[in-house]
Amino acid sequence: MIAVEFNSIKKKYRNNEVLRDITFKINQNEFTILFGEPGCGKSVILRLLTGIEKPDSGYIKIRGENISNKPVSEINIGYIPQSFALYPHYSVYDNIAYPLKLVKASKEEIDKSLSKIAKMLRIDHLLNKKPDQLSGGEKQRVAIARGLVKKTDIFVFDDPLAGLDFKLREQLIDDLREMQRLISSTFIYATSDPLETLMLAQNVLVIHEGRIVDQGPLEEVYKNANHIKSFEILDFPRSNIINGRLEKLNDRVYCTTEIFKIPVDIFNIEDINESNEVFIGIRPGDISPAEKEEGNMVSFSAKVILSEDLGAELLLHLESNGIKLMSILRHEDENLIKSNIQNFVIKNDEIKIYSRQFGMLIGQGGI
Amino acid sequence: MPDIIVQKLRKEYKDVVAVRDVNITFLSNTVTCILGPSGCGKTTFLRMIAGLEEPTRGEIYFDNKIVNQLETRERDLAMVFQYPVVYRGLNVYKNIELPLIRSGISINDRKKRIEEVLSLMDLENKWKSDVTQLDNSSRQKVAVARVLARRPSIMLFDEPLTNVDVETKEQIKKAIKDFSRISKQTIIYVTHDQTEAMTLADKIVLMKEGSIIQYDEPRKLYNFPNDLFGGWFLGNPGMNFIEVTNKNIGKMPNPLLSLLSSYLIDGNKIKLDKIIIGIRPEYVKVIENKTNYSIKCNVLHKVLTIGKQYLIYLKLNDIIFKAKVRNEIGKRLHSNAWIEFPKDKIMLFSGEGERINN
Numbered sequence A: 001m002i003a004v005e006f007n008s009i010k011k012k013y014r015n016n017e018v019l020r021d022i023t024f025k026i027n028q029n030e031f032t033i034l035f036g037e038p039g040c041g042k043s044v045i046l047r048l049l050t051g052i053e054k055p056d057s058g059y060i061k062i063r064g065e066n067i068s069n070k071p072v073s074e075i076n077i078g079y080i081p082q083s084f085a086l087y088p089h090y091s092v093y094d095n096i097a098y099p100l101k102l103v104k105a106s107k108e109e110i111d112k113s114l115s116k117i118a119k120m121l122r123i124d125h126l127l128n129k130k131p132d133q134l135s136g137g138e139k140q141r142v143a144i145a146r147g148l149v150k151k152t153d154i155f156v157f158d159d160p161l162a163g164l165d166f167k168l169r170e171q172l173i174d175d176l177r178e179m180q181r182l183i184s185s186t187f188i189y190a191t192s193d194p195l196e197t198l199m200l201a202q203n204v205l206v207i208h209e210g211r212i213v214d215q216g217p218l219e220e221v222y223k224n225a226n227h228i229k230s231f232e233i234l235d236f237p238r239s240n241i242i243n244g245r246l247e248k249l250n251d252r253v254y255c256t257t258e259i260f261k262i263p264v265d266i267f268n269i270e271d272i273n274e275s276n277e278v279f280i281g282i283r284p285g286d287i288s289p290a291e292k293e294e295g296n297m298v299s300f301s302a303k304v305i306l307s308e309d310l311g312a313e314l315l316l317h318l319e320s321n322g323i324k325l326m327s328i329l330r331h332e333d334e335n336l337i338k339s340n341i342q343n344f345v346i347k348n349d350e351i352k353i354y355s356r357q358f359g360m361l362i363g364q365g366g367i
Numbered sequence B: 001m002p003d004i005i006v007q008k009l010r011k012e013y014k015d016v017v018a019v020r021d022v023n024i025t026f027l028s029n030t031v032t033c034i035l036g037p038s039g040c041g042k043t044t045f046l047r048m049i050a051g052l053e054e055p056t057r058g059e060i061y062f063d064n065k066i067v068n069q070l071e072t073r074e075r076d077l078a079m080v081f082q083y084p085v086v087y088r089g090l091n092v093y094k095n096i097e098l099p100l101i102r103s104g105i106s107i108n109d110r111k112k113r114i115e116e117v118l119s120l121m122d123l124e125n126k127w128k129s130d131v132t133q134l135d136n137s138s139r140q141k142v143a144v145a146r147v148l149a150r151r152p153s154i155m156l157f158d159e160p161l162t163n164v165d166v167e168t169k170e171q172i173k174k175a176i177k178d179f180s181r182i183s184k185q186t187i188i189y190v191t192h193d194q195t196e197a198m199t200l201a202d203k204i205v206l207m208k209e210g211s212i213i214q215y216d217e218p219r220k221l222y223n224f225p226n227d228l229f230g231g232w233f234l235g236n237p238g239m240n241f242i243e244v245t246n247k248n249i250g251k252m253p254n255p256l257l258s259l260l261s262s263y264l265i266d267g268n269k270i271k272l273d274k275i276i277i278g279i280r281p282e283y284v285k286v287i288e289n290k291t292n293y294s295i296k297c298n299v300l301h302k303v304l305t306i307g308k309q310y311l312i313y314l315k316l317n318d319i320i321f322k323a324k325v326r327n328e329i330g331k332r333l334h335s336n337a338w339i340e341f342p343k344d345k346i347m348l349f350s351g352e353g354e355r356i357n358n
Helices: A042-050 A092-102 A107-120 A136-148 A166-183 A194-200 A218-223 A228-233 A270-274 A331-336 B042-050 B092-102 B107-120 B136-150 B166-182 B194-200 B218-223 B228-233 B254-263
Strands: A002-013 A016-027 A031-035 A057-062 A078-080 A154-158 A186-191 A203-208 A211-217 A240-249 A252-256 A261-266 A277-282 A297-309 A313-320 A323-330 A341-347 A352-355 A361-365 B004-013 B016-026 B030-035 B057-062 B077-080 B154-158 B186-191 B203-208 B211-216 B240-245 B274-279 B285-287 B295-304 B310-316 B319-325 B336-340 B347-350
Touching: A002 A042, A002 A186, A016 A042, A016 A057, A016 A186, A016 A203, A016 A211, A031 A042, A031 A194, A042 A057, A042 A154, A042 A186, A078 A136, A092 A107, A092 A136, A107 A136, A107 A166, A136 A154, A136 A166, A166 A186, A166 A194, A186 A194, A194 A218, A194 B295, A203 A218, A203 A228, A211 A218, A211 A228, A218 B295, A228 A240, A228 A277, A228 A352, A240 A323, A297 B166, A297 B194, A313 A331, A323 A331, B004 B042, B016 B042, B016 B057, B016 B211, B030 B042, B030 B194, B042 B077, B042 B154, B042 B186, B077 B136, B092 B107, B092 B136, B107 B136, B107 B166, B136 B166, B166 B186, B166 B194, B186 B194, B194 B218, B203 B218, B203 B228, B211 B218, B211 B228, B228 B240, B228 B274, B228 B347, B240 B254, B240 B319, B254 B274, B254 B347, B310 B336
Parallel strands: A031 A186, A031 A203, A078 A154, A154 A186, B030 B186, B030 B203, B077 B154, B154 B186
Antiparallel strands: A002 A016, A002 A057, A203 A211, A240 A252, A240 A277, A252 A261, A261 A361, A277 A352, A297 A313, A297 A341, A313 A323, A352 A361, B004 B016, B004 B057, B203 B211, B240 B274, B274 B347, B285 B336, B295 B310, B295 B336, B310 B319
């Protein structure tokens, strides 16, 4: 069953078009992430979804019903905001119980739902404390509990882990996944963080400049990103994007960049005619130090500008012929780096070719 | 350049103890990072060394000279803060030059030093700009450049990368790293970011709740944490912990028990109340087939993570733990996996959280 449907939604603030023809469907009980850079329009989608704002055109259906003329109170969606937004003079219990008191739930009902949620989020020992007695992670757990205590089947999260340090995020990511499984509801979650997206999403909508540029099951989008933007931002660290130029030589298409030249397979040959200038996308995890390339690889020499130690990985900042690139490798592969100027390889088919004009995937490295 | 020796240093604010009787020596010619979560006392610690906070008790020595009573300006040190401190109304060049003039450095020497740091920070084209016209990131570069040009005997950095953009982060890290290779200064760098600490430090001081938990080289701290906190705090995600007690020992598979061999009595009891086995997710070895040392686990789920690797959530009886594996291994995994815990990657901790194996 479809929980949420957006159809041809447009929204402008003065002359600023923030959503341009947004259409998508979200199935019931799935964890969907709206992923995009700050300002891409994902928070606007959440505001439309909760009914706080109305679209300029198009329609939104929730649980199959058009919400155009419905007041916010009848839409019934749980909302978890970005900042803690707790009432400082209320206890943790009263903060969480607040949405239930608003709908005049009985004391027994409140106690029952609240203790269940508090236990799941491991804050049941904090119910009598005030917010200023809590740590940052505990406060955000209380905010999440307040959103989740509502009697509904659709929950909306507006970047709830933004600004928290990464150890807190690590725990809360696991908690959120477990919560979604336990209460089997529809979770719609906006974030600009690629690791959160990779670790939580079943489905992802990649938003860029008010448009959906990619959507589908997370691994599909990651493996076959249709748009250069989703290829670039849906990875940690971000993917490398460099300029390339296509040329035909003896019936074979080649792509030349500042650092290598490779044969490429173009999916639709008409795409070449539109422009010879293309973007090349390469994931940092696909650039490896190696002495020699094999048949299906390209190789290039690069200077290691900075090597960052992530603990389990090494993040290398490279420069080759004026082009900056990032490479990431497991720490145990450190011995593959023999010197400051070093040979690196990339498998041809991991090199993706995108249209410079439209940003769409048009081909990949071939043999 | 002086070593900084800190003895029984303590700072209390009303009923809160921010720094708890710490003893440590920060070596000259060394970058030492003070690493810890927010609120652990690391900034207070740095500010006491700088003379910006008065200790409640304890002594700070620069070599054998006690400095507790000295004003900041008498300590021959410079500090970079979270937010850029720049002289408004002066251009970039003058901002860097001003402390050099005050230190009596000749005009030729000043010019040479300033050109050096402008190049290091990629500020060559901005030397004439008024600092008020620059964005926050460029201002922070000016603040760092000013300290590097001045070359005081002690340089202190308090989370200088918190409010700068990604490109500036890379530049400042590289500049500090390059500078520290050739300098003899005593550099102390405070951060909550383990990557910054692991990348920049020769030595790391790990802090928690006002106390020093461990002082070690970065890889040693990562691979051999002295206690559970170090195992948990470093790593993304942190170390897996598996608790073994005499109650649950019967459920533990033999390959896991063999890791505890020196703590076993009669092969089925442990000498302590509790032993905690720690292993980092990337060291959990996921293999295709059963071996003598392998353990069968359920795969709860798997997610893509840093650098195309997979993070696998595994279940063994009631224990859930994580393995971080290469892409080609992760994508082949379905409902079950055979895993091994390499003996040399295992840490054992007591119930109190202290490491008990070598």
